[in-house]
Structure formats: C-alpha cells, structure tokens
Amino acid sequence: MATIWFLSAVFLTCLLLAALKRKKQQRGPPSPPGFPIIGNLHQLGDLPHQSLWRLSKKYGPVMFLRLGRVPTVVVSSSETAKQALKTHDIHCCSRPSLEGPRALSYNYLDIAFSPFDDYWKELRRMCVQELFSAKRVHSIQPIKEEEVKRLIDSVAESASSRSPVNLSEKFLALTVSVICKAAFGLSFQGTVLNNDRFNKLVREAFMFLGSFSASDFFPNGGWIIDRLTGLQGWRERSVRDLDDFYEQMFDLHKQVNKNGVEDFVDLLLRLEKEETVLGYGKLTRNHIKAILMNVLLGAINTSAITMTWAMAELMRNPRAMDKVQTEIRNQMGNNRSVITLDDIDQLHYLKMVIKETWRLHPPAPLLVPREVISEFEINGYKIQPKTLLHVNAWAIGRDPDTWKDPEVFFPE
Ligand code: HEM
Known part of the structure; x- marks a missing residue:
C-alpha cells in the first residue's frame, strides 16, 4: 500500500513540475505594471539605462516592458546577454527602424542600423576587408602620433604656466582631428563648419542616434509630439548640416592631391566608381554618407568619453595612476617621449x-x-518576433553576482 502511495506522489510531483515548466515556457518575462497607451514609458526617466537597472533589481535580468506600442525586452546580466548576443544571435541580430537614426542613415543604409539582409552581410564583409582592415588601421598611426604629440605639448605648456586644462575638450579635439584626418584626409577647419559648430553637431547627432523619440513608440501620432517638442526640427537641421559637410568633403576630394594616400572618402568614392554591388544594388552617394556618419559619430564621442572617464578614475585612484605611470615609463625607457602602437x-x-x-x-x-x-x-x-531588445551594458558592469564591490574602480 505504502509503495502505491509513494509512486502516486512521485507521479503527481512529476506532472506538477512538467506543468510548471510548460507554464514558464509559455510565459513572457516578468514585467513592471504599466499604464494604458504609454505602457512603461514613464519609467524610463532621464537616464534610461539607470532606471532600467533599478527595475531589473526587482523584476530580474530578463524583463518585459511595453514602450507605447512597442514590446521591449531588456537583458541586464552577463549570462542573459550571452544567451541573446551569442547563443541566439541569429534570432535577434536585426535592427529596429527607429526615427532618430532613419534620416541620419539615409533610410538605414549605414552599418549600425541597417536591417539584417544581404546588404547587412556584404557591408560588414567590405568593412572587415577594406575600411577597418589591419593595414588601414596601421596606416593611420602617423596621424595618431602627430595629434597625440600636439596634445602632450599643449598640456605640458599649460603645466609650465600653471594654467588649468579642460581634459574633456582636449580629448574631443584629439579624436575629432584624428578621425577627420583618417576618414576625410583633411582637417574640417575651413569647411562649412567651424570648430564649435562641428563639435556641437557631432554631439547632437550622437544624441539623436541613441535618443528615444515619440514617433518610435506611437507609430500613428508620435510625429506630432516630436514636432511640438521641437525634436523633429532639431533633427532635420542636424541632418542638413551633416549632409552639407559630406557634400563639401566630396568636392574637396575632387580637388586635393594627397600624394596617393587613400582615406575613407577616397576608398568609398573609388568603390562607387567601380560600381561595387552591395546586397541589392550599387553603392551610391547616400550609402557613402551613411557609412561616414557611423565613422564620424561612432568613433569621435566614444573614444573621447573613454579617455575622459579613464583620466577621471585615475585621478580619483592615485594607486592605479601610480601603477599605470610606472608601467608606461618602464616601457618607454629614458630616451623616448611617446609610446608607439608596438608598445x-x-x-x-x-x-x-x-x-x-x-x-x-x-x-x-x-x-x-x-x-x-x-x-x-x-x-x-519566450521572446516574440518584432520585439525590441536592449542589452543594458551599464547594469551588467554593476552586477553584484559578477563583481565584488561593483562601484569600486579596481583594474586588477
Ligand atoms: C572607445 C571607442 C569605441 C567604443 C567604446 C565603441 C562602442 C561601440 C558599441 C558599444 C557598439 C554597439 C555594438 C552592438 O550593440 O552590437 C559599437 C558599434 C559600432 N561602432 Fe564603435 N566604439 C568605439 C570606437 C569606434 C570607432 C573608432 C569606429 C569607427 C572608426 C566605430 C564604429 C562602429 C560601428 C560602425 C558600429 C556598428 C557595428 C555593427 O552594427 O555591426 N566605433 N561601438
């Protein structure tokens, strides 16, 4: 008799576990409660990555939100990011058609925002083989060395006259000079944009690329909100200014003889002349502008922000500063003043x-x-097709399951 009871209990437990598993599988991820129409939009705040990080502490590393009309999943741990970006990359490697990048990328002709199709694949192949090849990266080394030397000289001069240095400005000027010379073959000074206007334009356009816009969440009427808030006009102006800049770059490339040194614009214009086919059609001027937009906005701010934060953290952490200075001095020895790519x-x-x-x-x-x-x-x-997927790198870097004392800057 006892055996029958025992077997029945085991059988029922198995049935229950199977039912629970099936229920979980049919279920979407946990979700914070939202409002009708706007869904969870009000929970994004001014710094969405930080608001989403706080929500993930309550709702877990896979979280569902409805942003207006758009179903959205946010992953916030290294394990769940690995599942999305590595294990299931093929199921979620396309890009959503967002309003911010649309005009800046001439309808998604760029690298970062083009949808997953043959053009997407061939564009990446062209980038690996031509645009970002090891040879090309090496070829811009003299430009980097020259610009870094200019920066060091200017900091040394300020130090000897005991005047303060704004490092954010210096780093931005450095990356602007390196990228403009490497990509466009010349400095932007003397073009349609002066120094301040150029920096402002790059900063604004970078912000549009990553910003949330009402048109994305309310496909039928969101554009009215974007017009009323001025976002639309602001974005259009920025796209127009950038377009003028590219056009002037193309004109200058017809005139300037640079002794056979091929920059990004030369390379892309050559591919256009050779009638290179990428995916569904030939490379056109709009494709070139969209690719240049990625280089301009993808390279300048990211590199400057990294250097600024690294210096800020080193200043706050004299132990790490001392260690990195010693390493660099040992590597350079007594008779060199600049480190090279080989170092x-x-x-x-x-x-x-x-x-x-x-x-x-x-x-x-x-x-x-x-x-x-x-x-x-x-x-x-289960994550459904057409869902927008965000990977919260900011939250992953602060996950206490991975990092002991996550807020402490500790390079070791
Ligand atoms: C400190 C420097 C940089 C940082 C931190 C950085 C960071 C990133 C990140 C986080 C992404 C998104 C990856 C993804 O979500 O799949 C990305 C994509 C991209 N970055 Fe950078 N980036 C840097 C420098 C550059 C430079 C120098 C260039 C070009 C010259 C560049 C061009 C691009 C492009 C074209 C993409 C789109 C790639 C794709 O969709 O496959 N970035 N970058």
Whole structure:
C-alpha cells in the first residue's frame, strides 16, 4: 500500500513540475505594471539605462516592458546577454527602424542600423576587408602620433604656466582631428563648419542616434509630439548640416592631391566608381554618407568619453595612476617621449584600466538596440518576433553576482 502511495506522489510531483515548466515556457518575462497607451514609458526617466537597472533589481535580468506600442525586452546580466548576443544571435541580430537614426542613415543604409539582409552581410564583409582592415588601421598611426604629440605639448605648456586644462575638450579635439584626418584626409577647419559648430553637431547627432523619440513608440501620432517638442526640427537641421559637410568633403576630394594616400572618402568614392554591388544594388552617394556618419559619430564621442572617464578614475585612484605611470615609463625607457602602437601589447595594466573604465562608464550604455526576427528563449522565457531588445551594458558592469564591490574602480 505504502509503495502505491509513494509512486502516486512521485507521479503527481512529476506532472506538477512538467506543468510548471510548460507554464514558464509559455510565459513572457516578468514585467513592471504599466499604464494604458504609454505602457512603461514613464519609467524610463532621464537616464534610461539607470532606471532600467533599478527595475531589473526587482523584476530580474530578463524583463518585459511595453514602450507605447512597442514590446521591449531588456537583458541586464552577463549570462542573459550571452544567451541573446551569442547563443541566439541569429534570432535577434536585426535592427529596429527607429526615427532618430532613419534620416541620419539615409533610410538605414549605414552599418549600425541597417536591417539584417544581404546588404547587412556584404557591408560588414567590405568593412572587415577594406575600411577597418589591419593595414588601414596601421596606416593611420602617423596621424595618431602627430595629434597625440600636439596634445602632450599643449598640456605640458599649460603645466609650465600653471594654467588649468579642460581634459574633456582636449580629448574631443584629439579624436575629432584624428578621425577627420583618417576618414576625410583633411582637417574640417575651413569647411562649412567651424570648430564649435562641428563639435556641437557631432554631439547632437550622437544624441539623436541613441535618443528615444515619440514617433518610435506611437507609430500613428508620435510625429506630432516630436514636432511640438521641437525634436523633429532639431533633427532635420542636424541632418542638413551633416549632409552639407559630406557634400563639401566630396568636392574637396575632387580637388586635393594627397600624394596617393587613400582615406575613407577616397576608398568609398573609388568603390562607387567601380560600381561595387552591395546586397541589392550599387553603392551610391547616400550609402557613402551613411557609412561616414557611423565613422564620424561612432568613433569621435566614444573614444573621447573613454579617455575622459579613464583620466577621471585615475585621478580619483592615485594607486592605479601610480601603477599605470610606472608601467608606461618602464616601457618607454629614458630616451623616448611617446609610446608607439608596438608598445601597446606590453602595456597590460593600461589595458586593464581601459576595460575597467568601460565596465563602469560604457559609452553606449544600452548598446545599439536589436530587433527579434524569430521566436527564441532566454532563461526559459519566450521572446516574440518584432520585439525590441536592449542589452543594458551599464547594469551588467554593476552586477553584484559578477563583481565584488561593483562601484569600486579596481583594474586588477
Ligand atoms: C572607445 C571607442 C569605441 C567604443 C567604446 C565603441 C562602442 C561601440 C558599441 C558599444 C557598439 C554597439 C555594438 C552592438 O550593440 O552590437 C559599437 C558599434 C559600432 N561602432 Fe564603435 N566604439 C568605439 C570606437 C569606434 C570607432 C573608432 C569606429 C569607427 C572608426 C566605430 C564604429 C562602429 C560601428 C560602425 C558600429 C556598428 C557595428 C555593427 O552594427 O555591426 N566605433 N561601438
């Protein structure tokens, strides 16, 4: 008799566990309660990555939100990010059609925001083989060395006259000069944009790329809100100014003889002339402008922000500053004043400082949003096609399950 009771209990437990598992599998991820129409939009706040991080502490590392009309999933731990970005990459590697990047990318002709199709694949192949090849990266080394030397000289001059230095401005000027010379072959001074206007334009356009816009969440009437708030007009102006800038760059490239040195614009114009086909059609001027937009906005602010935060953290942490200075001095010896690309491999602690800076201050805290193409699961939760997927890199860098004392800058 006891055996029958025991077997029945085991059988019922198995049935219950199977039912629970099935229920979990059919379920979407946990979700904070929202309002009708706006859903969870009011919970994003001024700094969405930080608001979403706080929500993830309550609702877990896979969280569902409805942003207006848009179903959205946010992953906030390294394990769930790995499931999305690595294990199930093929199910969620497309990009959503967001309003901010639309005009800046000439209808998603760029690298970062184009949807997953043959163009997406061939554009990346072209980037690996031509635009960002090891040879090309090496070829811009003299530009970097010259600009870094200029920065060091200017800091040394300020130090000897005991005048304060605004490092954020210096780093922005450095990355602007390096990227403009590497990509466009010349400095932007003397073009349609002066120094301040150019910096402002890059900052604003970078913000539009990552900003949330009402048109994205309310496809039928959101544009009215964007017009009323001035966002639309602001964005249009920025796109127009950038377009003028690219056009002037193309004109200058017809005139300037740079002794056979091929920059990004030369390369892309050559591919256009050769009638290169990428995916569904030939490379056009709009494709070139969209790709240049990624280089301009993807490279300048991210690099400047990284250097600024790294220096800020080193100043707050004299122990780490001392260690990184000693490493660099030992590598350079007594008779050199600048480190070269070949030295970088030996500067292990400096690399740890940069990675620790990215952990605490990722320049793109929510990465670039993805769009789900086909159904898949994260932690047993079903994620439906057409869902917007955010990976919260800011939260991952502060996950106490991964990092002891997550808020402490500790490169080791
Ligand atoms: C400190 C420097 C940089 C940081 C921290 C950084 C960070 C990032 C991040 C987080 C992404 C999004 C990846 C994703 O969500 O899939 C990204 C994408 C991208 N970045 Fe950077 N970036 C840096 C420098 C650069 C530079 C120098 C360039 C070009 C010259 C560049 C061009 C791009 C492009 C084209 C993409 C889109 C890639 C794709 O969608 O496949 N970035 N970057």
